Structure formats: C-alpha cells, structure tokens
Amino acid sequence: MVETMNQGPEKDTASDNSSHASAVGGTTIAKPPQSDRKPSGTRSNTLRRWIPNQPGAWAMALMPPLAGTLMGGVSWRNLLLLLAWVLCYCTEFTTARWLTSRMSKRFLPPVAAYAAVTAVFGLALLVTTPGLLRWVPLYMVLAALTFLAAWRRVERSWWNNLVSIIAACTLCLIAYSLGSGPQSQATHSPDVYFGCPPNPAVNCFSEGLFPAQAFPPVGLVATLIFAYTEFGSVLYVKSLVRERKHLWCTVASVVWNLMLTIGAALVLPEVGFWPLFAALILVIRAAALPAIARRHRIPIKQVGMVESIASLVVFLVTIGTAGPITSTLQGVGLFL
Structure with a gap:
C-alpha cells in the first residue's frame, strides 16, 4: 500500500526559489556563499529525510482511513491497518525522495528502515486478515505509478494526484469494512479457517473475490x-x-x-x-x-x-x- 501525497498542499516552484534570491526595492539579493549556509548534515536535514514534513499531505493521506475506522467502529483490525498505512506513507515518502535523487546513498537508510518495518506490520495484517489480499493488486499498480512519477520527477502531475487520491480514499472503504460494526453483523461460515471469523466475506474468500460485504x-x-x-x-x-x-x-x-x-x-x-x-x-x-x-x-x-x-x-x-x-x-x- 503506497501512495504519493507529498504535493498537498503542494509547494510553488517559484516560492522554492525564494530561498536563493529575493527582490527588495527592485534589487535582487543573491543567495549567500556556501560557507554561510547550513551544512547538509545538520540534524534538521537528517530529520527531513526520515519524517514527511507536509501537514497537508498527512491530512489528505490519513483522514479517509481514520474516518472509515471511526465510522465502522474501532477494532484491532482497522487500527492495525491504520498503523500499516502510516508506515506505508513514510516508506513512500522516503522511497520517492531516494528515486528522485537517482538513488543517492544518503537517502537509502530511511528507505530500508521504513520498508522493513512496513513489511513486518503489513504481513501481520495480511496473515490475520487474508481477505485484504483482494486489494493487493490495486495497490501494487498504484505503487508502481507512484514510483514511476518519482523517477520521472513528476510527482505533482495530474495523473499522480489521481493515484494519491485513489490510494488514500480506498482505505476509507477498507477500514470501514474491518470495523467492529460490520464485523458484529456478519455470520460465521461453517467452514472457517484462520482469519475468516467473524466475517468470511471480508476476511477470506469463501464468498468470492469481491463480495458485497467488502463494499x-x-x-x-x-x-x-x-x-x-x-x-x-x-x-x-x-x-x-x-x-x-x-x-x-x-x-x-x-x-x-x-x-x-x-x-x-x-x-x-x-x-x-x-x-x-x-x-x-x-x-x-x-x-x-x-x-x-x-x-x-x-x-x-x-x-x-x-x-x-x-x-x-x-x-x-x-x-x-x-x-x-x-x-x-x-x-x-x-x-x-
């Protein structure tokens, strides 16, 4: 589950240049010499490599699944999903930056760390809720498009915006379906296996690939x-x-x-x-x-x-x- 939300609200390319020059009274102020600028290895720059720093992007990524969790009823399944999604967002953010930098080694440590932790929680979620495998192909396609946009350095393109929206908003539906409300209304299947009860239509495939209960x-x-x-x-x-x-x-x-x-x-x-x-x-x-x-x-x-x-x-x-x-x-x- 990966998405690109690092545009929202997106930074203006013109405003990015304001750190290099500004106009005061019609006079352009040149950027300071290299020696006067902060070294690239400061704690602030290190944190930026690890922590996504766009509040608007966080909101767009997290509000839909959080709303689905609250509306569907908080359960351990949708809480685990929400945690895995947060880790996915951090993995996406650092991986996109790494790809944009053409795989610079200084951006690799957060990618490796987040990917490892995300894999642990993601596998735990899939093992305990096998029915989520029905959504894996969709998110694999979205992940591929996201990383393609990062490699081509077009993260703020219209099509990548759509990828971001689909990825985040679909989580609202998934989180709701795993809530305590829908789960309590489901009936047990006579042929349950690990991960199926209490809702086999959502948590496994005993009633088809995309049953009505998944929507x-x-x-x-x-x-x-x-x-x-x-x-x-x-x-x-x-x-x-x-x-x-x-x-x-x-x-x-x-x-x-x-x-x-x-x-x-x-x-x-x-x-x-x-x-x-x-x-x-x-x-x-x-x-x-x-x-x-x-x-x-x-x-x-x-x-x-x-x-x-x-x-x-x-x-x-x-x-x-x-x-x-x-x-x-x-x-x-x-x-x-």
Whole structure:
C-alpha cells in the first residue's frame, strides 16, 4: 500500500526559489556563499529525510482511513491497518525522495528502515486478515505509478494526484469494512479457517473475490465523498500555485465545488444543513482566494492553512452525515 501525497498542499516552484534570491526595492539579493549556509548534515536535514514534513499531505493521506475506522467502529483490525498505512506513507515518502535523487546513498537508510518495518506490520495484517489480499493488486499498480512519477520527477502531475487520491480514499472503504460494526453483523461460515471469523466475506474468500460485504454502503459513500473533495482540493491548490496563471483551472475548481454544493442542497431535507455548510465553505474558498491572489500573492503557508481547515470540516461532516446520506441514496434506489 503506497501512495504519493507529498504535493498537498503542494509547494510553488517559484516560492522554492525564494530561498536563493529575493527582490527588495527592485534589487535582487543573491543567495549567500556556501560557507554561510547550513551544512547538509545538520540534524534538521537528517530529520527531513526520515519524517514527511507536509501537514497537508498527512491530512489528505490519513483522514479517509481514520474516518472509515471511526465510522465502522474501532477494532484491532482497522487500527492495525491504520498503523500499516502510516508506515506505508513514510516508506513512500522516503522511497520517492531516494528515486528522485537517482538513488543517492544518503537517502537509502530511511528507505530500508521504513520498508522493513512496513513489511513486518503489513504481513501481520495480511496473515490475520487474508481477505485484504483482494486489494493487493490495486495497490501494487498504484505503487508502481507512484514510483514511476518519482523517477520521472513528476510527482505533482495530474495523473499522480489521481493515484494519491485513489490510494488514500480506498482505505476509507477498507477500514470501514474491518470495523467492529460490520464485523458484529456478519455470520460465521461453517467452514472457517484462520482469519475468516467473524466475517468470511471480508476476511477470506469463501464468498468470492469481491463480495458485497467488502463494499459496505456507508463506507462506499464516505469514500466517494472524500475522493470528490480531495480532487477538488487538488484543483483549488493548483489554481493558486502551479496553474495560477491559467484561468481554466480556477473555473474548473469553482464548477467542481459548485456541483458538490448543488448535491448537498438536494439532500438538505433528509440529511440536514451540515453537508451544505461544508460545500459552501469549499466553493467560497475556491472562488474567493484565486480572486484575491490576482491582486495580492497569497503565501503558500496560508493556502495550506485554509485547505487544512476545509479538509477538517469535510472530515467531521462526512463522519456525521455519511450514514444519513447513504439512507437517502438508498431511498431513491442507489446502494441497494
């Protein structure tokens, strides 16, 4: 299980150059001599090789599986899944950096350490929950695409953003299916084996490769909400950073979030105001901040702060309303 979330909120390439030169009163200040700069072997630089340092990326990677864990009911299985996912994210981060550096030896120690620990917890998860093997092919493909993007140094490309979203949001569905709620509702199979009880449809293959129990409706709805809003987050951040000179990206961001607002308004009578409230926050920030940025450049940290708040709102509203939204959809013939 590997993904690339190191773009979110992504750093502006122009702002990266500000550490080398800045303009004050029209005069460019050159970067200091090598002797005045911090040596590359400082503790700070060492920590950066080991610990992913993008809070927005952490949020995008962890909120979907955490929401699935909380909604499905905390169990030792989804807690182990969450731990394995955190280790996978650290493995991905360090491996991508290692590949981007063309396999520089100084980036290898964290790769080896994280990969070893991830393998231990990942194998423990698969042994105790064999049904998760059904998801391994998907994550192998996503891992290959992630590392290809790192090798080609296009980690912030559109297609790699989609890889990141699929990897993180699918974990919401998986974590929900392993929760104490779905597990307690399952029946025992007469031919159980290690790892199958109490839900053979999820924990093994006695009822097929992809049984209905592996796609619980509430978990699936929450997954789709996270996937939709996280792609909207990508559009929004790019409209302020990498695509800020292209009006089409801002328009696409506003339209994408406006569609979410319309959907929230349609379920307002059955679900309540909170989904509409969250959607309004997203569409306002998608329209207002790019307009402000055309006159005054917004620092990337402020972009990240706004998006972190918006992501937290989506996280809380999804946990609270995914169930009622699912019931509403089932009422019109969906997710039967």
